[in-house]
Amino acid sequence: MNEQHTQQVNTTNHLIIDGADAVDLAKTYGTPLIAYDVSAIRQQIRRFKKVFESNHVAYAVSYASKAFATVGMFQLVNQEDAHIDVVSGGELYTAIQADFPMEKISFHGNNKSREELEMAVDHHIGVIILDNFHEIDLLSAILEAKHETVKVMLRLTPGVSAHTHKYDQTGQEDSKFGFDIRSGQAQQALQKVLADTHMDMIGIHAHIGSQIFKVNGFVLAAQKLVDLAADWQTKFNFETRVLNVGGGFGIRYTQEDDPIAPEQFVDAIVKTVQKQVSLRQIKMPAIWIEPGRSIAGPAGYSLYTVGSRKEVPGIRPYVTIDGGMGDNIRPALYEAQYEAVLADRVNAKPEETVRIAGKYCESGDILIQKQALPKSHSGEVLALLATGAYGYSMASNYNRNPRPAVVFVEKGQAKLIVKRESYQDLVSLDCSFV
Secondary structure: OOOHHHOEOOOOOOOOOEEEHHHHHHHHHHHOOOEHHHHHHHHHHHHHHHHHHOOOOOOEEEEEHHHHHHHHHHHHHHHHHOOOEEHHHHHHHOOOOOOOOOEEEOOOOOOOHHHHHHHHHOOOOOEEEEEEEHHHHHHHHHHHHHHHOOEEEEEEEEOOOOOOOHHHHHOOOOOOOOOOOOOOOOHHHHHHOOOOOOOEEEEEEOOOOOOOOOHHHHHHHHHHHHHHHHHHHEEEHHOEEEEEEOOOOOOOOOOOOOOOOOOHHHHHHHHHHHHHHHHHOOOOOOOEEEEHHHHHHHEEEEOOOEEEEEEEOEEEEEEEEEOOOOOOOOHHHHOOOOEEOOOOOOOOOOOOOEEOOOOOOOOOEEEHHHHHHOOOOOOOOEEEEEEOOOOHHHEEEEEEOOOOOEEEEEEEEEEEEEHHHHHHHHOOOOOOOO
16 A cells, blocks of 8 residues: 555544544444545646646646546636546536536537537537537537637547557547548548537547556647647637647556656647747647546545455455445456455554455455455455545445535544435435325
């Protein structure tokens, strides 16, 4: 276990989450429980902003809300004067309920429905990021019917393949997202948008993938986007006001992960854009980023209660907890790896290596394949680390298990952000057949 986590203990060797005892949180709110370190979220947003400000660049830090989208999270992001991007009508509706400033919202997605686009237009959303020709036509018809205008950007695939899991790659030419540059699709889309008087084309966007550890891909993508901006200014007299380089900055899940600090990715991107803009002699655009995992991920902890134990001679023991793939599908979905500690004995000497198994009726419901721990006992609290991104947001009711509660913890004070689902909640949408 790394030093960062060993320091977060109190005098009784309990895990501490932003000043609160994790064992006490589990007793108060029950398990499974997802607890967020609010100070860590604030600090990461501020570190991103500091990079731009120290480089004297116009910018927006736009939280990629698919990582974790709730009313409370959006309110927290708004307190830090950041933007958000949404990818569905549900995320946009959540932002509306959070009273999030509409002008600070970007709308992504490769198959936005008419209803979703109408919602965005009706609420005067900040910018719609166009993903395909069908969407251009659909939005154009909506805007004409409503006599409205909206700011738009084009999502592009720059032909940069990130060194990450194949399911996390989005910037290569063979992707379901965006307009391909090399084939001429992007230029065709630009001409179509510029000809539409209801659309205000403000910039270009690219997102090359997720959980990326090397800066090279971001630098290459930034170079390509500036080159394209210069080319389009010459050909079409179009000035790129915003260069959105997406997110995907990797975080540490296990000891094998060795990412640089997320803000270092941004500093490299900013300096690359500044250099390329100077070389191409075009006006410096604002730079937008869309971090999600790097803001929410490290700040999240999943707390579980240890239950049964299975011993098989010659095979690692199975230690089962009261959650699993229903609140964290990532290990089963694409072999994502995590680390865990016993929350009430964080620095106790490891005595065995075990599998951490979930309670769901699937052989693949294993949260961690190899975890060194002290000998655990039923009733103890196990904490999975860095689970703040794509855990709750991808949670399900598989096996008719309720989804967990979520709490925000700041300076020792905990606040319930999402209530635990009840069995009644599980059947609330069911209709009788008889």
